[in-house]
Amino acid sequence: TQFKDAVLLLQVRGETKPDWSLRIDLTPPEEMLREWGRWGDTDAIARLLSAAVASWHLGVTAELTNGTLHLICSPQSGDHDTQQAEGLAAQDAVIAALATPLSDLAPQGIHRAVIYGQAGADATPAWVHYLDLPAAEHSALADTPEYLGQTGDLPAIAFLLTRLLNPSLDDRLATGGYRVQLLQRDGLLHVMVDGPVAPRRRLVAPPITDYLNALSPMGLEGVRIYGRRSGQSQPAWSYGQDFLARRRLVPESTPEFTASDTYVNELLVRPEGPVTPTEVETELEDDLALGQWVQDLLSQGRRLLLRSQLLSSVTPETTDDSNSLATMGRSDGLKIAVVWAAVGVLIALQIDWLLGQVMSPPPQQARAEAATPEAAPEATPDVSDPFADDLAQLDWPTARNDSDWVGGGFTSGDDGQDLTTSPSQPIVAIDDLVDRATFPSFNSQQMNEKLALYYQRLEQSGPPDVIVVGSSRALRGVDPVALRKELATIGYDNISVFNFGINGATAQVVDLVIRQVLEPDQLPKLIIWADGARAFNSGRVDATYNAIAASAGYREVANRRSQEAEVATDAAPDAVPAAGDSTTATSSLPSSYAAMDEWLSEQLASVSAIHPDRDRLKGWFQQRLVAATPSPASSSQEALDAAMPEGSTIDYDGFLALSVRFNPATYYQDFARVSGRYDGDYDSFRLEGQQAEAFANLLSFTQAQGIPVVFINTPLTDEYLDDYRREAESEFLRHMLTLSTTESGFLFRDFAQLWPDRYDYFSDPSHLNRYGAYQVSSELGQDPLISW
Structure with missing residues (x-):
């Protein structure tokens, strides 16, 4: 036909503008086929x-x-x-x-x-x-459309995206399908998608961004996607993603897409009725008056902010006010800065004094409270209660032993008799042990406890033969007593095992402990790493490692390693003195800043009224915050990983023995069921990054020390392994199997699917209890591939 497009307009009789418009593609099917065939x-x-x-x-x-x-x-x-x-x-x-x-x-x-x-x-x-x-x-x-797209050819990219959005050729020929316009500006590719029905953002934007990210066109820094119905002039929605970091001082505006023969509806004159020159002049005058009023209002607000000296202009001014501000000398600006600084210091001192009064009660109140218990016995006569005497004379049955109860408030039935576990071990007074420790804190309670316990083990019997590292999956999942017992049955007597599991430990944390914190003569003969894919996820925020890296203990370890490196450099026969002096000066600069910061903090703490009660103040704020905000459902299993059941303690071997058994019928009444897509441990899951680098550094170190590393992929329940987590675990499994075939001194064992539905071996969907830990330890002891 002679027409390529048609436009339908819906307009109420008597009105001057149409309420609705739709563009219809009249391109013959043969021409569409030739366009794609080309x-x-x-x-x-x-x-x-x-x-x-x-x-x-x-x-x-x-x-x-x-x-x-x-x-x-x-x-x-x-x-x-x-x-x-x-x-x-x-x-x-x-x-x-x-x-x-x-x-x-x-x-x-x-x-x-x-x-x-x-x-x-x-x-x-x-x-x-x-x-x-x-x-x-x-x-x-000669070149394929994909290659042209990689070079930044816009027509080729337009065809590739059009074919991506129109997988059905029959629908494309029948309706015209989705059409794509492209415009590149400042490294951004602007993509306009329109169709007979307005495209949905969730169905269009993610495929386009994923495809462009995989295609990687030359010079592309990001993409901005817009969607609209055919016939509309403005997009109904927009979506953006940057492939490279971009800095912009002003917000980005939607570009104007130029019309072409394919989009002739943008140039159609719509029947809005005749317009006279008088009407045009009146509309222009009204628009100019409104614009001038808005401009005056913005100018007055701008001058007010500039006069406050809190903000400064980045563009030259031509008004009288700006000229007067420009004449202000540097001394005036310094005076204003001193005034504002003094006001800030006064406010800080006042708040500190008020908080000190609130957190520290007056002396007379304390004396009154102390005197109250002395008067209490006199006010309460010792009168016998007849009902209480009758109750005491009744023949009550013997109280149930605490051992008849298991975690969660359920009695242990007959089904628990077939569950094998190690006998309970002596509990360590870990708080006293940490208080007597000579090393500074690592901002991690469990790391402080495990280090104190490990140093005590070193003093008593030297380094253990086997050390178990990892997160809470290792802490709860490998029983040293059961492992020693199983090894003794095959002829390995007197094997010492220590569980160094730390809540939330990732590959970075394990690398820090083995390669930095412990000395070479404190290391074991074999390292068993019990964990899973989430410990190697470089896409999430490593909160545990970040907290440790900001601690005083980490700074001491870094300084010790730096001094050892300097001594090794000085002892080298070909060391250059000038280079050594420069390195020493450079490395000592951060230490000087740290010492100055510590001294300043001590001085401020000596004059602060609230500093001695800062822990109480933090607890007070936390209580108010929890009371004022509803507790949302946890979006991550980190809550399970960090929180320990009430009364749980670790034994002399560092193992946390939990008797609680996972019951899906009752567990989710107290805890939210979180899918893997919203689990923070699997957020933006990827294996390449800082965790992989830490793992590579650890393997290089253990290979140089001659220490084998055995990684155990700990068991998980089918309640935990949904489709999202299962995909991540499969990717992790392939990665670890590849490493086990290329890295010497490294062995990978997959226990993840041993007992997916044996819930009595688990304390929650992803952590073992003492019964499951016994079974895992038995499997380890019987594994013929592990060289004990």
Whole structure:
């Protein structure tokens, strides 16, 4: 037809503007097929060629392989055998009918075609013909659309995105489908998507960003995507993602997309009625008056902010006020800064004094409270209660022993008799041990406890033979007593095992403990690392390591390692004195800043009224905050990883033995069921990054020390392994199996699927209890691949 587009307008009679408009694509299907066929789309080419040989009752199927287009001409289903034979027999005519449109089409990136005359899908071709296409001779046609897209060719990217958004060619031919316009500006690719129905952002934006991120066009720093219904001039929604870090001082505006023949509706004049010059002048005057009023209001607010000296202008001013401000000298600005600083100091001192009065009660109140208990006995006579005497004379049954109860308030039934576990070990007075420790805090209670316990073990019996490291999955999941017992049955007597599991420990934390905190003579003969994929997720925030890295203990370890490196450098025979002096000065600079900061903090603490009660103040604020805000459902299993059951303690071997058993029927009444997609431990899951680097550093260190590392992928329940977590665990499993075949001194054992539905071995969906830890330890002791 002579028309390519049509526009439908919905307008109420009597009104001057239409309320609704829709653009309809009238492009013939053959032209749409030629447009896609020109870019080398095999489905479009097959349909065009099928129409060319339809008179011989043949159909064409196309397949592209390494720049060669394979065309199979076969009889259409339902035709008579005589017509099929005639079609295949007319080889020259069929080849001529196919060669002409292929040569005219000149598909992008397709250099040659192979045409087969084939009676059926499984039959041997009756004839084969080879044909060179224009792409073999013209360099402009030689590259594929994907390669052109990587070089930043906008027409090629537009075709690729259009084909991505229109997977069904039939729908595309029937309605025109989604259409794509592109505009590149300042490293950003602006993509406008429109269709007969407004595209949904959640169905359009993620596929486009993922495809562009994988394609990686040259010079592309980000993408901005807009969606609208055909016929609209403004987008209904927008979406943006930066592939590289960008800094902008002003917000980005939606660009104006230029209209083309494909988008002629943008240039259509809509029937809004005749407009007279008088009406135009009146509208312009009204707009100018409103604009001037808004401009005056903004100018007054701007001058007020500039006069306050809190803000300064980044552009030169031409008004009298700006000239007067420009004449202010540097001394005036210094005076204003001193005034504001003094006001801030006074406010800080006043708040400190008020908080000190609130947190520290007056002396007379304390004396009154102390005197109250002395008067209490006199005011309460010792009168016997007859009802209490009667109760005491009753024959009550013997109280149930505490051992008959298990965690969660349920009695241990007969089903618990077949669960094997190690006998309970002596509990360590860990608080006293930490108080007597000589090392500074690492901002992690469990790391402080494990270090104090480990140093005590070193003093008493030296380094253990085996050390278990990892997060709470290791802390609760490997029983040293059960492991020693199992090893003794196969001839390994007197094997010492210590559990160094720390809540929330990642690969960075394990690397820090083994390679930095402990000295080489304090290391074991074998390291068992019990954990899972989440310990290697570099996409999430490593809160445990970040807290440790900001501690005084970490600074002491860093200083000790720095001094050891300096001593090693000085002891080297080819050391250069000048370089050594420079390194020493550079490394001592942060230490000087740290010492100055510590001295300043001590001075401020000596004059602060609230500093001695800062812990009480923090607890007071936390209580008010918890009371004022509802407790949301936890979005991460970190709550389970960090929180310990009430009354839980670790034994002499560092193991946390929990008797509580996971029951899905009752567990989720107290804890929210969090899917892996919203689990912070699996947030932005990726294995490349700081965790992988820490793991590589650890392996290099252990290989140099001759210490084998055995990684145990600890068991998980099927309640925990949803589709999202299962995909992450599969990726982690493939990664670790690859490392186990390439790294010496490293062994990977997968226990994740040992007991997916044996819930009595677990304390929660992802952590073992003492019964499961016993079974895992037995499996380890029986593993023939581990060299004990």
